[in-house]
Amino acid sequence: MNRVFASLGTSVFETMSRLAHEHGAINLGQGFPDDAGPADIRAQAARALIEGDNQYPPMMGLPVLRAAVAAHYRRHQDLALDAESEVMITSGATEALAGALLALIEPGDEVVLFAPLYDAYLPLVRRAGGVPRVVRLTPPAFRLDEAALAEAFSDRTRLVLLNNPLNPSGTVFGRDELALLAGFCRRHDVVAVCDEVWEHVVFDGARHVPLMSLPGMRERTVKIGSAGKIFSLTGWKVGFVMADAALMRVLARAHQFITFTTPPNLQAAVAYGLTKEDGYFTAMRAGYARSRDRLARGLADLGFTVLPAQATWFLSIDVSGLGCGNDLAFCEALVRERGVAAIPVSAFYPEAAVDTLVRLCFAKADATLDEALSRLAPLARKAA
Numbered sequence: 001m002n003r004v005f006a007s008l009g010t011s012v013f014e015t016m017s018r019l020a021h022e023h024g025a026i027n028l029g030q031g032f033p034d035d036a037g038p039a040d041i042r043a044q045a046a047r048a049l050i051e052g053d054n055q056y057p058p059m060m061g062l063p064v065l066r067a068a069v070a071a072h073y074r075r076h077q078d079l080a081l082d083a084e085s086e087v088m089i090t091s092g093a094t095e096a097l098a099g100a101l102l103a104l105i106e107p108g109d110e111v112v113l114f115a116p117l118y119d120a121y122l123p124l125v126r127r128a129g130g131v132p133r134v135v136r137l138t139p140p141a142f143r144l145d146e147a148a149l150a151e152a153f154s155d156r157t158r159l160v161l162l163n164n165p166l167n168p169s170g171t172v173f174g175r176d177e178l179a180l181l182a183g184f185c186r187r188h189d190v191v192a193v194c195d196e197v198w199e200h201v202v203f204d205g206a207r208h209v210p211l212m213s214l215p216g217m218r219e220r221t222v223k224i225g226s227a228g229k230i231f232s233l234t235g236w237k238v239g240f241v242m243a244d245a246a247l248m249r250v251l252a253r254a255h256q257f258i259t260f261t262t263p264p265n266l267q268a269a270v271a272y273g274l275t276k277e278d279g280y281f282t283a284m285r286a287g288y289a290r291s292r293d294r295l296a297r298g299l300a301d302l303g304f305t306v307l308p309a310q311a312t313w314f315l316s317i318d319v320s321g322l323g324c325g326n327d328l329a330f331c332e333a334l335v336r337e338r339g340v341a342a343i344p345v346s347a348f349y350p351e352a353a354v355d356t357l358v359r360l361c362f363a364k365a366d367a368t369l370d371e372a373l374s375r376l377a378p379l380a381r382k383a384a
């Protein structure tokens with residue numbers, strides 16, 4: 001057996017969802033909205049399933065979707081992408097990440113990553129033979145820092161993997177931080193894989209800046225997006241990869257032997273969704289910002305310390321000083337005794353280097369959030 005996968009446990013998201021089910025808990029753990037997602041997009045998928053072609057679509061994706069992806073990023077992020085040679089459709093961002101890491105890493109290459117990191121990253125880098133160099137970002141700001149980058153990059157660095165906006169902290173990296181990182185990429189001749197699945201879910205007037213748009217980065221960035229996040233349809237697993245044609249040729253070779261393709265009806269429906277008016281995106285953001293504020297305010301009123309979150313469907317609370325142990329102990333007690341599932345942020349740090357934060361998903365109906373708050377209340381009062 002391969003030692004990377006043989007030594008892994010079950011993903012924290014699956015584990016917490018299973019515990020939530022077992023205990024009949026409110027699931028604020030794994031990130032998914034409890035809303036069913038846009039009815040018109042789902043209707044398009046249903047129609048395409050019944051009336052459309054259900055045989056293998058082209059390996060790179062349906063032409064109508066690739067064109068829609070290119071047009072979408074031109075409209076929203078001012079990127080000029082050639083739909084034919086610079087856009088590929090994958091089965092979720094997860095496949096895109098796996099493919100990019102397998103395609104671009106040679107055994108022994110050093111890969112710079114940032115913790116907190118999404119749980120798939122390290123195993124995928126290691127399975128590809130990469131040697132991880134993890135830069136630890138520290139709460140509550142989670143900022144990129146020049147000294148830490150200087151320590152992580154070397155002549156052996158071949159790739160950097162950045163998640164922006166950042167899950168779990170909801171941090172949006174601004175142009176200055178990205179410029180700093182881009183400088184290191186250029187100086188060390190490094191390819192950047194940028195997981196931007198949360199690009200549309202940003203609040204408080206924040207603007208997502210794609211790393212690809214920075215000087216010198218167009219030819220060396222692989223940008224990854226996900227329809228699951230843009231349309232609140234996490235089960236669909238339709239991802240996009242954007243990269244310069246030379247990189248894309250290699251990415252396509254990995255994709256052709258991982259999944260080869262993605263269900264055509266979902267591709268057709270996502271193509272329709274991407275052309276939605278700006279109003280859809282504004283309303284989607286406003287809705288989640290409202291939910292974030294409702295949960296954050298409720299938690300703060302109870303006495304919890306709530307960290308700022310400018311993006312994603314998540315916010316974190318600091319559980320140190322509550323007398324419940326570390327984040328994992330807090331989450332276990334919370335799901336078993338209080339009926340609320342959450343995610344310990346230590347799962348996003350190698351060696352659980354930060355173990356005082358708990359991530360809660362606010363992409364839920366008001367009544368769900370209010371009920372979760374009333375279940376959390378006794379844990380906060382303990383601290384008082």
Ligand code: PMP
Nearest residue numbers: 092093094118163167197226228
């Ligand atoms: N990257 C990050 C940072 C994520 O948060 C997620 C899903 N929550 C993914 C990748 C996976 O996206 P997909 O479901 O499209 O595979």
Ligand code: GLN
Nearest residue numbers: 013014029030031032167
């Ligand atoms: N990315 C989702 C989250 O952060 C989980 C995805 C998964 O369960 N694999 O909650």
